[in-house]
Amino acid sequence: MKVQIAIVGAGMAGASLAAALAPHASVLLLEAEARPGYHATGRSAAFWSESYGGPFVQPLTTASRPFLAESGFLKPRGCIHLADEEGRQVLSAMEEEFAGSGLELRRLDRGELEQRFPRLRPSWKAGLSEPSCADIDVASLHAEYLKKARTAGARLVTDAELIEARRTDGGWQLSAKPGLFTADILVNAAGAWADQVALRAGMTPLGIRPYRRTVAQLRVDPPAPADMPLVIDALGRFYFKPEAGGRIWLSPHDETACEPCDTAPEELDVALAIDRLGQVVDWRVVRVEHSWAGLRSFAPDRLPVYGFASGRSDFFWCVGQGGFGIQTAPAAAALAAALLLGVTPGPPAAGIDPSLYSAGRFTN
Structure with missing residues (x-):
């Protein structure tokens, strides 16, 4: 042929x-x-975020939105980049990186964060809202x-x-x-x-170079609100988003260098993700229902x-x-x-x- x-x-x-x-x-x-x-x-975590990948990737993401939205592949979600005291400077750097890009980012104080997240731990006092973030099919x-x-x-x-x-x-x-x-x-x-x-x-x-990324589906108590935004740690230690039935998808935001392969999640990475979640919200993990890992490759x-x-x-x-x-x-x-x-x-x-x-x- x-x-x-x-x-x-x-x-x-x-x-x-x-x-x-x-x-x-x-x-x-x-x-x-x-x-x-x-x-x-x-094996994607299935979200669309204009800030993800940084300011040199953002033009490709932003330009892709009209087709994805008009064709019905996006569903509004919103995102909050969450920071403890150590992460505050990262939020400021992020604002500077995307200044003039057209990406809407808005500062959130502790009171606004408490309204968004039930049982948020006291150490998380600042955030950046990225309202354009969406789930992607x-x-x-x-x-x-x-x-x-x-x-x-x-x-x-x-x-x-x-x-x-x-x-x-x-x-x-x-x-x-x-x-x-x-x-x-x-x-x-x-x-x-x-x-x-x-x-x-x-x-x-x-x-x-390929890297392993781990995601786990958890049933939590109290159930995650269906309208909760995607939550990304400013320092890159975790992210999570709600799924059907009050569940969440949770990742330790890991990047473990590996050979090209049919990769699988490591129990240690899932445990690390759960530990980090416990440092953010006072939720009880009822069950790990499913976990998986995918490959991400970078130049x-x-x-x-x-x-x-x-x-x-x-x-x-x-x-x-x-x-x-x-x-x-x-x-x-x-x-x-x-x-x-x-x-x-x-x-x-x-x-x-x-x-x-x-x-x-x-x-x-």
Whole structure:
């Protein structure tokens, strides 16, 4: 099978890019697992926050909002960045970072925090409200991108781990478990496996590093209010959000470096998360109903990478999305597709500077 563009990885990055490209080029999606989105996309904590990832990721997130909201993938939630005495300076730094960005952040005092959180411990005295924060329907968004890609003619092949990619006069010769494929351009959207895919294609890795993130679903007493916002510790030690039936999703905000794998939660990380929750609110954990872990992968500077490998026009990077790949997918896919097609980025990526995310920044 010969196509113009072969994308390795059918998680959110690969699926959204395929949906953007398929109306303009022949596209093949190669997915190593039996179902797309198994490792990172399918294990997300499912929130959309304009501040998440920092001020250089925020333009992609903000630009993605209209599509996500108008298509019904977002549900209002709100977020509070919570600080004890040690974290107050972080709140101030955050306000400075996002000054002039258009992101609404509002200071909350202890009295306002008590109104939002029943049984808040006394040490938590300051917060920043981020009202634009929302829950995001990850599964539906991912499925929509795969559907759009297929409808426009893209072919998805699962159980298709890339074994080797060899450049010839006729293009890339791709050896995968189901057989051989040929493509003019190879796109690396392999997430935690990005550097491995690069090596199999004879390319220099970028230093994409996977990290484990743990989440647990807890039943708590008193039940968490359904309208409670997402709560993120200013110092990055935890976050939690309400779920159906008074439950919460809780993470110790861990980032444990690991090899690309089918990662699983560690009991110690779940226990650490529960201990940290107990230092925030006087709630009793009735039961740990479920816990899971997913992989988040970052480039060395923790910004995503969208662009051709330095000096190449046949190998393209779409990697390093960390924990913000889902919330930035509409704009990121539009930006990456424009770079691949050699056109000026249009909505929702219009006006976003692609040089911020260029692969060439690692070779300069």
